Amino acid sequence: xxxxxxxxxxxxxxxxTAFAVAALIAWVVLDYAAQRRILGDLEERGVTRRSQxxx
Amino acid sequence: MAVIDLANPTRFLTLxxxxxxxxxxxxxxxxxxxxxxAMNAPDDYQQGATVKIMFLHVPAAxxxxxxxxxxxxxxxxxxxxxxxxxxxxGKAAAPIGATFTFICLVTGSLWGRPTWGTYWVWDARxxxxxxxxxxxxxxxxxxxxxxxxxRGARAAAILSLVGAVNxxxxxFSVDWWNTLHQPASVFRMGGSTIDPALLRPLLIMAFAxxxxxxxxxxxxxxxxxxxxRVRSMRLMQARELAEAT
Numbered sequence: 001x002x003x004x005x006x007x008x009x010x011x012x013x014x015x016x017t018a019f020a021v022a023a024l025i026a027w028v029v030l031d032y033a034a035q036r037r038i039l040g041d042l043e044e045r046g047v048t049r050r051s052q053x054x055x
Numbered sequence: 056m057a058v059i060d061l062a063n064p065t066r067f068l069t070l071x072x073x074x075x076x077x078x079x080x081x082x083x084x085x086x087x088x089x090x091x092x093a094m095n096a097p098d099d100y101q102q103g104a105t106v107k108i109m110f111l112h113v114p115a116a117x118x119x120x121x122x123x124x125x126x127x128x129x130x131x132x133x134x135x136x137x138x139x140x141x142x143x144x145g146k147a148a149a150p151i152g153a154t155f156t157f158i159c160l161v162t163g164s165l166w167g168r169p170t171w172g173t174y175w176v177w178d179a180r181x182x183x184x185x186x187x188x189x190x191x192x193x194x195x196x197x198x199x200x201x202x203x204x205x206r207g208a209r210a211a212a213i214l215s216l217v218g219a220v221n222x223x224x225x226x227f228s229v230d231w232w233n234t235l236h237q238p239a240s241v242f243r244m245g246g247s248t249i250d251p252a253l254l255r256p257l258l259i260m261a262f263a264x265x266x267x268x269x270x271x272x273x274x275x276x277x278x279x280x281x282x283x284r285v286r287s288m289r290l291m292q293a294r295e296l297a298e299a300t
Binding site: 012016017035036047048 | 094095098103104105107108111112115150151154157158161162165166168169267271274275277278281282284285287288289291292
């Protein structure tokens with residue numbers, strides 16, 4: 001594949017897009033893991049939400 | 056299952072957990088096909104191979120605007136019906152829309168240098184797109200810095216509705232003003248002016264990016280619901296500690 005005389009611009013556009021999308025996905029995945037971990041810790045300590053309260 | 060049932064956060068979480076792996080796989084497959092077609096698409100007779108930047112730039116522009124449209128609809132749900140999932144949906148769309156708007160501006164700049172001879176001009180289309188990015192940053196600041204989440208959500212919803220004025224300005228800027236940016240070439244009266252050999256990969260890449268948007272939106276909504284549960288549990292914990300002492 002020949003990208004011609006402006007190959008640097010094309011490669012930079014694809015690399016920058018890949019980086020931005022990868023950063024967004026990484027943030028989403030790490031945030032999910034963090035929320036699950038905190039919820040697990042709270043449940044282990046017996047903390048419940050109001051809707052789960054009995055009596 | 057009725058649509059209204061999905062408005063229950065627990066039901067929504069169940070649905071999101073089931074749908075996300077399938078959506079992720081479908082997104083990957085579409086990107087593989089789209090990128091293959093994009094890399095093998097013919098050069099443009101004027102722009103040469105730089106036309107390949109179009110396969111990123113145009114979908115990013117569409118989704119940057121789509122994200123704000125979604126936030127505006129969600130804002131109505133927050134302000135009129137005060138539904139918590141509407142606020143979750145609006146908040147989740149903001150970082151994705153901001154990322155796509157940023158991608159649109161940077162890829163547009165990298166496309167502009169070899170085709171126009173400049174990275175940036177203050178023409179109506181480019182400037183209104185930059186305003187959209189600034190509006191996204193404003194909404195994110197409101198969501199992330201508000202001490203009381205409900206107040207931040209209402210302020211962000213109002214800004215979302217006010218900022219929606221910018222969407223027709225972006226769309227019609229190339230018709231209303233004399234701009235360096237080209238006029239609409241895909242969705243226009245009289246049909247697309249793009250050759251099918253370039254239009255096909257463009258539409259598949261647009262579909263792939265749209266699926267990515269939907270997948271990330273569901274995932275961020277799921278994270279936000281969990282974050283609100285954590286907050287609720289911590290408040291309960293603090294209340295119980297205060298009552299015990």
